């Protein structure tokens with residue numbers, strides 16, 4: 327952080343007490359964090375309005391939010407399209423990240439259930455029962471391992487292309503893929519479509 331930069335109150339950055347504590351500790355240890363780097367950077371005025379597109383090699387196409395309809399992108403995208411696509415891609419990226427995280431968690435869970443991860447155990451049997459109940463699985467008088475196995479069965483899908491079994495998030499993957507496809511070069515000129 328620059329020496330002349332105003333120090334930000336960590337309580338303005340987060341409502342989470344643990345995160346505030348961590349940020350304070352980082353500050354005390356002289357470790358820079360993302361919030362400080364962001365506040366120490368002058369945003370690009372075009373990027374700040376999300377008026378720049380670099381979805382394809384024709385661009386980057388930079389439009390001017392102060393005169394928004396004076397120009398279109400090379401593929402005829404309007405500023406509305408570019409801003410909508412940029413926003414959609416941010417959401418898309420977040421969805422892909424959470425989906426991937428979910429798949430990794432599920433794969434580890436299944437490894438635990440099937441005895442391939444001896445360093446892990448089911449740490450919260452009550453939560454396991456709650457998840458099972460949410461899936462309509464009966465838990466009365468069943469061993470945790472059986473319940474866990476039935477949870478795997480309910481949410482998983484068989485191994486695909488030798489990559490191991492994974493949670494059935496195919497609908498999320500389809501939505502994520504379609505969003506990138508629709509927002510590609512020349513796609514979705516009308517953001518309402």
Ligand code: SF4
Pocket residue numbers: 379380381382383384385386387399400401402403408510511512
């Ligand atoms: S997709 Fe369109 S607006 Fe984006 S960089 Fe390519 S030509 Fe420019």
